[in-house]
Amino acid sequence: MWHFKRFITRWWPTVAVTCAILYLTLTSHPPKPDGIKLFEGADKVVHFLMMAGLTATAIFDRYRAKLHTGRTTIAVIALWVMAFGALTELMQETLTQARSGDIADMAADWAGTLTTAAIAMTTRIRHAHKKTRL
DSSP states (O other), X not given: OHHHHHHXXXXXXXXXHHHHHHHHHHSSSOOOOTTOOOOTTHHHHHHHHHHHHHHHHHXXXXXXXXXXXXXXXXXXXXXXXXHHHHHHHHHHHHHOSSXXXXXXXXXXXXXXXXXXXXXXXXXXXXXXXXXXXX
């Protein structure tokens, strides 16, 4: 029981974002704002932001738990999120009738993941460099 409590304490934001993404990608009718006309390709922006948010949340949760957040760790997190993005597209294609998988959505997922990972690595390197100079 203690391990479960520690896991939830450390990772609840990542778990919450993962659950929200699963809901948004697998529900037959995802919530849409009333009265707002979305532009062509708006769903790609949403995919980018969802996976960027998941990547950032997972990195932040590791940092918050005082676990290693170096380049290799960030790369592993990015690979995990990219695999998750591919899996959600496969799940949309095979588990739902109202939704379909889309390679362009997966590309947007991956772009959001890689952009966030690159920013995290750059920020981490700059932060580490500042620490060594002090």
